[in-house]
Structure formats: C-alpha cells, structure tokens
Amino acid sequence: MFRKLEFSNVTFQYKNKKILDNFNLTIKRDEKLAIVGSSGEGKTTLIRLLLRYISPHSGEIFVNKKSINEIEDWYKMIGVLSQRAHIFNRSIKDNLLVANPNAKEKDMYKALEMAGLKKFMETKTLDFVLGDEGKYISGGEKARIALARLLLRNPEIVILDEPLEGVDKLVEREVVENIKEFVKDKTLILISHRFSILSITDEFAVLENGKIVEKGKYDEHSENSLLKRFFKAEEELTKKFRKD
Numbered sequence: 001m002f003r004k005l006e007f008s009n010v011t012f013q014y015k016n017k018k019i020l021d022n023f024n025l026t027i028k029r030d031e032k033l034a035i036v037g038s039s040g041e042g043k044t045t046l047i048r049l050l051l052r053y054i055s056p057h058s059g060e061i062f063v064n065k066k067s068i069n070e071i072e073d074w075y076k077m078i079g080v081l082s083q084r085a086h087i088f089n090r091s092i093k094d095n096l097l098v099a100n101p102n103a104k105e106k107d108m109y110k111a112l113e114m115a116g117l118k119k120f121m122e123t124k125t126l127d128f129v130l131g132d133e134g135k136y137i138s139g140g141e142k143a144r145i146a147l148a149r150l151l152l153r154n155p156e157i158v159i160l161d162e163p164l165e166g167v168d169k170l171v172e173r174e175v176v177e178n179i180k181e182f183v184k185d186k187t188l189i190l191i192s193h194r195f196s197i198l199s200i201t202d203e204f205a206v207l208e209n210g211k212i213v214e215k216g217k218y219d220e221h222s223e224n225s226l227l228k229r230f231f232k233a234e235e236e237l238t239k240k241f242r243k244d
C-alpha cells in the first residue's frame with residue numbers, strides 16, 4: 001500500500017541544462033497536490049522521473065522509504081494521464097481493456113461518461129475503431145479516452161497532466177466534479193493551467209528554477225508568489241474579455 005513519496009535532493013539535467021536542482025518534495029497518502037510552474041520549468045520532467053523513464057543524476061526518489069526502483073508493483077500503484085496518451089488502432093472497448101482487462105461493458109460506459117464522452121458515445125458502440133493513433137477521433141476525444149482508461153484502472157496514486165486538455169467548456173464543470181469524486185480516496189498530483197481543476201487540490205507547490213519555492217494551501221502563499229500572480233493574471237484576462 002502506498003504511504004509516502006519523497007523526492008530527496010533530486011538533480012536532473014538535459015545536456016547542460018539543469019532542470020531540477022536539489023529538488024525536494026514529499027507527498028503523503030491521500031494528499032492532493034497541484035504543481036504549478038511556468039512553461040518549461042520541469043513539470044513533465046517530474047512525471048517522467050516518476051514513471052522511471054529517466055533517472056535523477058543525483059539524489060533519490062523514495063516510495064514508502066524504499067528507492068522507487070525497488071518497488072515491484074509501482075506501475076500498478078500509479079496511473080498517469082499525460083498529454084501524449086497512446087491510442088491503439090483498435091475498438092474503444094480494446095482501448096479501454098488495456099487499462100483493466102476485467103472491466104465490464106457497464107463500467108466502460110460509466111468511465112466514458114465520467115470522462116465527458118457521453119455525447120460522443122450517443123452515435124457509437126464500444127466496437128467503434130479509433131484508427132492509428134486515434135486518427136478517426138479528435139485530439140480532445142483522444143484525451144478523454146485516456147481519462148476514461150485511467151478511471152477504469154483505479155490506481156492508488158493519480159497523476160494528471162493537463163486533464164482538461166480537449167474538454168470543452170460546456171462539459172468542463174461536470175468532468176471536474178467527476179475527477180474530484182474519483183480522486184477522493186486517492187493521492188493526487190495535478191499539473192494544470194486551468195483554474196477550475198486546480199480547485200480539486202488542497203495544496204499548491206510552486207516550481208521555479210528547479211525547486212519547490214512555496215508549498216501550502218492557497219492562503220498560505222505569499223501575495224507576490226507565482227501562484228497568486230497566475231490566478232490574478234487569469235482573473236484580469238477574464239475581465240478583459242468580458243469587457244471586450
């Protein structure tokens with residue numbers, strides 16, 4: 001059972017470019033944390049480290065106080081929704097069975113609906129073939145198939161990288177509510193620029209210059225923090241568009 005994830009003095013660089021620099025972060029079971037940072041700060045790099053696609057150049061990542069590399073069922077524990085989900089040239093059903101071979105059709109329809117694909121499914125059956133890399137469906141639909149897959153997998157730790165990518169505003173609120181319900185008894189790491197989804201986390205960690213510079217509830221962040229500047233910028237943009 002997952003209890004604790006710990007990045008301890010992790011340093012990672014691509015060629016000469018340092019991305020993470022003595023990075024420290026602890027995430028406990030059931031915590032719901034958003035990682036906020038400007039583009040290129042290393043949020044996706046963090047996910048790749050967690051997936052063990054890359055390894056720290058120094059420092060270590062611990063899961064339940066053991067090295068992440070020693071956790072045998074790590075891939076069962078975590079589920080990642082990334083921006084580059086792989087869609088197979090098979091039916092919707094097969095694309096979902098990859099996540100959970102025991103899933104029943106009833107569960108698949110429920111997961112598709114929770115992921116915001118109710119309307120999409122009104123004209124299709126589970127046998128609909130998605131095409132090579134999902135060429136018969138839109139980018140947003142691909143992202144939501146990937147979300148449905150994650151819902152069916154039901155991992156202990158959920159990592160969401162821009163989960164609302166391709167979700168249009170009309171169903172956004174519903175999808176956010178569904179994700180909120182889904183992660184209620186799970187550990188969540190969320191990366192997003194969309195403010196509606198950030199509301200499902202309890203805490204925000206701000207990534208800047210390879211480190212977490214602030215972590216805490218919204219009110220605990222300083223007035224001039226990147227987090228508050230992000231929120232303010234979004235608010236001002238909304239106001240400006242309303243006016244225009």
Ligand SMILES: Nc1ncnc2c1ncn2[C@@H]1O[C@H](COP(=O)(O)OP(=O)(O)OP(=O)(O)O)[C@@H](O)[C@H]1O
Binds near residue numbers: 015040041044046
């Ligand atoms: N394979 C790679 N080789 C070299 N540089 C890379 C590689 N992958 C990413 N980078 C660089 O590392 C930095 C961090 O990338 P990363 O994708 O982790 O950022 P991010 O915070 O997720 O950005 P965004 O919010 O735009 O998705 C970026 O400057 C990026 O250009």
